[in-house]
Amino acid sequence: MNDDLKEKLIDYLQDAHAMERNVLKMLDSMISTTTDPETVARLKQHRRESEGHEQMVQGRLEALGTDTSMLTDAAAVTGAMFKGMADMVRPDKPGKNARDGYVTEHVEIAAYELLERLAERAGDKETAQVARMIRKEEEAMGEWIAARWDKFLDLTLSEAGMPAGAGASR
Numbered sequence: 001m002n003d004d005l006k007e008k009l010i011d012y013l014q015d016a017h018a019m020e021r022n023v024l025k026m027l028d029s030m031i032s033t034t035t036d037p038e039t040v041a042r043l044k045q046h047r048r049e050s051e052g053h054e055q056m057v058q059g060r061l062e063a064l065g066t067d068t069s070m071l072t073d074a075a076a077v078t079g080a081m082f083k084g085m086a087d088m089v090r091p092d093k094p095g096k097n098a099r100d101g102y103v104t105e106h107v108e109i110a111a112y113e114l115l116e117r118l119a120e121r122a123g124d125k126e127t128a129q130v131a132r133m134i135r136k137e138e139e140a141m142g143e144w145i146a147a148r149w150d151k152f153l154d155l156t157l158s159e160a161g162m163p164a165g166a167g168a169s170r
Contacts, residue, residue: 005122006064012115013061013127017068019111020054023104030097036155039094039148046141053134060127094155098145105142109135 001009027047034040061067116131145152154164 001122001124005118009115009118009122009124009127010061010064010066012111012118013057013064014068016111016115016131017054017057017061019108020050020057023050023108024054026100026104030101033093034097036094036151039155042141042144046137049137049141053137056130056134060124060130063126064124092156092160094152094159098149098152102142102145105138105145108138109142112138 024047027043027050031040031043031047034043058068112131112135116128116135119125119127119131150165157164
């Protein structure tokens with residue numbers, strides 16, 4: 001693998017690692033502020049998946065002879081901590097957590113799509129396979145959220161003391 005491609009691949013892997021660290025903190029916050037049992041169970045399942053993602057990305061970095069970026073990781077974790085504090089005090093947790101989760105899943109999908117394509121160009125089949133597998137799990141989580149928009153809206157309305165399910169068109 002040419003040195004420039006390897007350096008870029010390492011950069012993308014370090015970003016992916018920081019992103020997974022951020023997601024783990026965000027999931028912790030969402031789990032602690034969610035009361036719906038189905039949603040809590042799915043968030044916990046996705047947290048376990050995300051722990052695996054972080055470990056797989058770390059493994060690819062080690063295979064390439066490097067490690068994570070402390071600066072990138074620290075910035076990601078700091079951002080997630082601020083989001084966690086906001087989650088604790090904001091109203092409309094079910095709807096906004098679902099929105100934030102959906103956006104985060106799609107950022108991850110894009111990141112792993114790019115990582116997979118870069119790894120393929122660099123001839124790193126192992127990293128491409130890891131990125132593809134992780135992306136599929138992120139897509140599944142995004143689809144799970146999208147299939148429950150009305151549920152999240154009903155939970156939000158109920159939390160605010162309003163009738164849920166009125167006028168649901170789907």
